Amino acid sequence: MTDAQLEKYKVKPGSKVNLHKIDANEYKQYSGTKEIALEEMRSLNMRLDELQKTQHGEKSRKILIVFQGMDASGKDGAIRNVFHSVNPSGVYVAHFGAPSRMELSHDFLWRIHQKAPANGEMVIFNRSHYEDILIVRVQNLMPKKVWERRFHHIVDFERMLFDEGTHIYKFYLHISNEEQRRRLQERVNNPDKHWKIDPNDFKDREMWDKYIESYNDVLNRTSRQWAPWYIIPANKKWYRDLIISNILVKELTKLKMKYPKPKMDYSGIIVK
Amino acid sequence: MTDAQLEKYKVKPGSKVNLHKIDANEYKQYSGTKEIALEEMRSLNMRLDELQKTQHGEKSRKILIVFQGMDASGKDGAIRNVFHSVNPSGVYVAHFGAPSRMELSHDFLWRIHQKAPANGEMVIFNRSHYEDILIVRVQNLMPKKVWERRFHHIVDFERMLFDEGTHIYKFYLHISNEEQRRRLQERVNNPDKHWKIDPNDFKDREMWDKYIESYNDVLNRTSRQWAPWYIIPANKKWYRDLIISNILVKELTKLKMKYPKPKMDYSGIIVK
Numbered sequence: 001m002t003d004a005q006l007e008k009y010k011v012k013p014g015s016k017v018n019l020h021k022i023d024a025n026e027y028k029q030y031s032g033t034k035e036i037a038l039e040e041m042r043s044l045n046m047r048l049d050e051l052q053k054t055q056h057g058e059k060s061r062k063i064l065i066v067f068q069g070m071d072a073s074g075k076d077g078a079i080r081n082v083f084h085s086v087n088p089s090g091v092y093v094a095h096f097g098a099p100s101r102m103e104l105s106h107d108f109l110w111r112i113h114q115k116a117p118a119n120g121e122m123v124i125f126n127r128s129h130y131e132d133i134l135i136v137r138v139q140n141l142m143p144k145k146v147w148e149r150r151f152h153h154i155v156d157f158e159r160m161l162f163d164e165g166t167h168i169y170k171f172y173l174h175i176s177n178e179e180q181r182r183r184l185q186e187r188v189n190n191p192d193k194h195w196k197i198d199p200n201d202f203k204d205r206e207m208w209d210k211y212i213e214s215y216n217d218v219l220n221r222t223s224r225q226w227a228p229w230y231i232i233p234a235n236k237k238w239y240r241d242l243i244i245s246n247i248l249v250k251e252l253t254k255l256k257m258k259y260p261k262p263k264m265d266y267s268g269i270i271v272k
Numbered sequence: 273m274t275d276a277q278l279e280k281y282k283v284k285p286g287s288k289v290n291l292h293k294i295d296a297n298e299y300k301q302y303s304g305t306k307e308i309a310l311e312e313m314r315s316l317n318m319r320l321d322e323l324q325k326t327q328h329g330e331k332s333r334k335i336l337i338v339f340q341g342m343d344a345s346g347k348d349g350a351i352r353n354v355f356h357s358v359n360p361s362g363v364y365v366a367h368f369g370a371p372s373r374m375e376l377s378h379d380f381l382w383r384i385h386q387k388a389p390a391n392g393e394m395v396i397f398n399r400s401h402y403e404d405i406l407i408v409r410v411q412n413l414m415p416k417k418v419w420e421r422r423f424h425h426i427v428d429f430e431r432m433l434f435d436e437g438t439h440i441y442k443f444y445l446h447i448s449n450e451e452q453r454r455r456l457q458e459r460v461n462n463p464d465k466h467w468k469i470d471p472n473d474f475k476d477r478e479m480w481d482k483y484i485e486s487y488n489d490v491l492n493r494t495s496r497q498w499a500p501w502y503i504i505p506a507n508k509k510w511y512r513d514l515i516i517s518n519i520l521v522k523e524l525t526k527l528k529m530k531y532p533k534p535k536m537d538y539s540g541i542i543v544k
Contacts, residue, residue, distance in 0.1 A: 057467060076361060083360045087352050089398060093361040126361060185543040194534035195329060202543065262466035271457040271474065 001246045009230045009243060011223035019212050019219070022231055024176040027239035037242045044245035045085035051252040052090045052122055057259045059120035062166040065248070066125045068134075068218075069173030070211060071201050072183040074234055075126050078173060081241040082248065083124070092117075096127045108132040108150065109157055116161060129154055130218055138210045151221050158227040168227035169251060171244055172219060173234040177208055273518045281502045281515060283495035291484050291491070294503055296448040299511035309514045316517035317357035323524040324362045324394055329531045331392035334438040337520070338397045340406075340490075341445030342483060343473050344455040346506055347398055350445060353513040354520065355396070364389075368399045380404040380422065381429055388433060401426055402490055410482045423493050430499040440499035441523060443516055444491060445506040449480055 011017050030037070055061060067075045083091055094115040103111045109129055117123040133154070136147045158168055175183075184201060187193045204211070223229040230247055234240040283289050302309070327333060339347045355363055366387040375383045381401060389395040405426070408419045430440055447455075456473060459465045476483070495501040502519055506512040 076359075079361055080359050086360065087348075088355045088358065088360055088363055088396075089348060089351055089365040089367070091360055092364060095361070124360075181543050188538050188541045188543060191539070192531075194538050195531045197534065197538055199536060202541075205543070259464075259467045262469065264471060266460050266466050266469055267463070269460045269474075271453050271460060271477070 006247050006250055009232060011219050011229040011231060013224050017219050019174060019216055022174060024174045024179060024233050024235040026233035027236040030239060034238050037238050041242060041245060044249050047249045049085045052086045054257045054259060055122060056090050056120045058257045062117040062119055063122040064117055064166050064168045066128045066170040068128060068130050070175060070180055071204055072180050073173040073175045074237055074240060075173060077237055078240055078244055079124055079126060082245050091122045091124060093124045093126055096131060117166060133218060134214050137214050138207050155222055162226040170227065170229045172229055172231050173240060174231050175234045179235045278519050278522055281504060283491050283501040283503060285496050289491050291446060291488055294446060296446045296451060296505050296507040298505035299508040302511060306510050309510050313514060313517060316521050319521045321357045324358045326529045326531060327394060328362050328392045330529045334389040334391055335394040336389055336438050336440045338400045338442040340400060340402050342447060342452055343476055344452050345445040345447045346509055346512060347445060349509055350512055350516055351396055351398060354517050363394045363396060365396045365398055368403060389438060405490060406486050409486050410479050427494055434498040442499065442501045444501055444503050445512060446503050447506045451507045
């Protein structure tokens with residue numbers, strides 16, 4: 001995929017996006033087949049592995065990849081498939097569930113900051129500090145003035161990370177309301193998956209429109225050139241993975257990362 | 273492989289092992305071929321993935337897997353190959369390099385403890401608290417009375433982890449002196465790998481016998497039924513991976529982990 005093709009998934013800072021108008025079924029316009037996509041994925045997987053290896057060797061950049069999306073939008077699956085071939089030593093996935101009592105007694109960025117990547121590290125956030133606007137707002141957990149000022153705090157925080165050498169990529173997995181219904185029903189129909197279901201998943205679904213409204217705000221107000229949001233059409237899993245992988249490989253390639261110089265000249269040395 | 277076959281790699285508590293007498297080339301007695309081994313690996317990889325998924329769902333046990341071995345013994349490669357198919361969200365690899373100034377200003381277990389697994393987590397230590405005996409002793413970084421008492425502290429620490437629900441498996445990757453020479457020479461012969469070489473790797477090699485002596489002590493004094501050491505013949509990479517995978521799959525299967533019960537009866541629910 002060309003830069004121009006991928007660029008359209010990026011939320012341009014200052015622009016106005018509306019999730020209601022974005023097609024979660026875009027795969028239907030894809031000219032290839034699922035088989036072609038999976039073939040391409042294999043090669044993207046390998047390239048991402050190479051890029052991570054180089055980043056790890058170079059040890060001068062930090063990479064942070066954020067995944068957000070509704071329940072059943074496929075965050076776990078996307079992370080698994082996109083990073084399938086990356087060395088497990090090289091990538092760390094941080095999950096941010098409901099905050100613990102101790103976490104709640106700190107500011108909302110406290111637990112997030114602790115998981116931020118160091119030089120040479122690639123960290124993936126499965127949910128993130130954005131929940132501290134989203135859930136908080138939709139479920140009315142705190143007054144508006146609290147979550148409202150967090151937009152600024154998040155932008156400032158990410159700017160600081162960027163200024164200190166962190167490259168940030170944020171993915172919103174966009175599924176349709178009908179697709180979520182289908183996936184939740186699938187879980188219900190499969191008794192082996194019942195242990196995974198939380199009764200709250202159904203309640204959250206009733207708030208769909210409020211979530212979309214909140215996501216619209218997040219996407220419109222926190223996308224920056226140095227920490228862009230990408231909206232990924234995610235009704236088809238293989239298409240979702242293909243787009244994310246293409247974006248990451250393209251963006252990380254642009255960083256022109258390199259292995260460091262050897263510490264000395266080792267040529268001709270005979271190990272005894 | 274049968275339990276009995278795998279049992280021989282375990283250092284029986286109270287027994288006396290001597291690395292000088294253990295064959296790092298055991299693969300030569302293997303009745304299968306490399307191809308058969310790789311085929312078996314694929315199925316072991318899948319089973320390990322299943323076991324991790326169940327552990328993660330069950331959320332009542334902590335799993336800690338420790339890798340130790342000389343330079344070039346293949347710790348990185350083994351971790352990569354053995355955990356290749358495990359969900360990157362499900363496994364965290366902690367590397368313990370030379371301690372930072374802040375880490376050094378704490379007790380030696382301080383930085384280790386922070387990376388210990390929680391319920392449902394699988395954590396891999398690439399090097400570990402054992403370095404605080406091994407390197408310290410071989411390089412004479414601290415007086416004998418300091419590293420000597422650490423044997424007890426480590427055993428006590430691991431016992432505490434076990435009593436609190438942590439299952440511990442420790443792998444020593446056993447290569448021969450000649451194999452290490454060959455691997456280091458290979459790195460020297462490949463200019464693309466020079467950035468990875470540390471001149472100290474060659475100095476460490478001069479201390480080979482002192483390292484073996486120290487490892488012998490560690491293996492003999494810190495293997496317990498509840499935190500056993502396994503000595504893995506590691507001159508051939510595919511054989512090393514095959515043995516480790518077999519042991520892990522066998523041991524984790526014994527834990528009889530199960531997905532939790534559903535929170536309620538979801539049968540017949542229609543998602544709207």
